[in-house]
Amino acid sequence: MLNALEVVTIVVVGVMVGVEFAVPFFINPILNALPGDNGLRGRVHGARVGGAVMPFWYIGSFVLVGVWAVAGWDDDGTGLVMTAGALLIASVLMSILVLVPINNRVKTWTEGSRPTDYKEQMKRWDRWHYVRIAVIIAAFACLAAALT
Numbered sequence: 001m002l003n004a005l006e007v008v009t010i011v012v013v014g015v016m017v018g019v020e021f022a023v024p025f026f027i028n029p030i031l032n033a034l035p036g037d038n039g040l041r042g043r044v045h046g047a048r049v050g051g052a053v054m055p056f057w058y059i060g061s062f063v064l065v066g067v068w069a070v071a072g073w074d075d076d077g078t079g080l081v082m083t084a085g086a087l088l089i090a091s092v093l094m095s096i097l098v099l100v101p102i103n104n105r106v107k108t109w110t111e112g113s114r115p116t117d118y119k120e121q122m123k124r125w126d127r128w129h130y131v132r133i134a135v136i137i138a139a140f141a142c143l144a145a146a147l148t
Contacts (some may be wrong), residue, residue, distance in 0.1 A: 002071050009064040010143055013084075016057050017140045020133050023050075024126055037111050043122065047106040058095065062088040065143070077146030084146070087139035091132050098128045 027046065031039040065085040072078055102125040109118060 002068075002075075005064070005068055005071060006147060009061070009068050010140075010147070012057075012064055013061045013088075013136070013140050013143060016061055017133070017136050020129070020136060024129055024133070028126065040109065040111070040114065040118070044106055044109050047103045051100070051103050051107060054095075058088065058092050062092065065139075068143075075146075077148070080142040080146035084139040084142035087135050087142065091135045091139070094128065094132050094135070099125060099132065102128075 023046075028043070031042040031046075033039070034042065062085060065081060065088060069078055069081045069085060072081065102121055105115075105121065106125070109115075115121070
């Protein structure tokens, strides 16, 4: 049963890392290359979709990691699993304190209602998102290493 939990956790966290990695390295460059305000429209829609889905994914990932840590308490890799959990908590806190407030503003923007500093706000979100990606990649690496 523990093996199944480990696999499910690795897959859930790994796919989350992949999705988050794709945003700045693939999706945003594509959106930024679109003519006119189409890129901004794409980011606004992405803020809505991501804002609805990602909280459950992040918290669900942390819960899976927590269950793994408890269920495998006597295993050699438990310290790495707990480190991954701490990193996921850090990513959730970073999201709540910095990324979500920006995301909530972005969700409301329209062509006529965007602020004059909207590009700077998007760049700020992007910079913090890079940090969050590094944190969740580290968490994923800890989980993978815990299996060996």
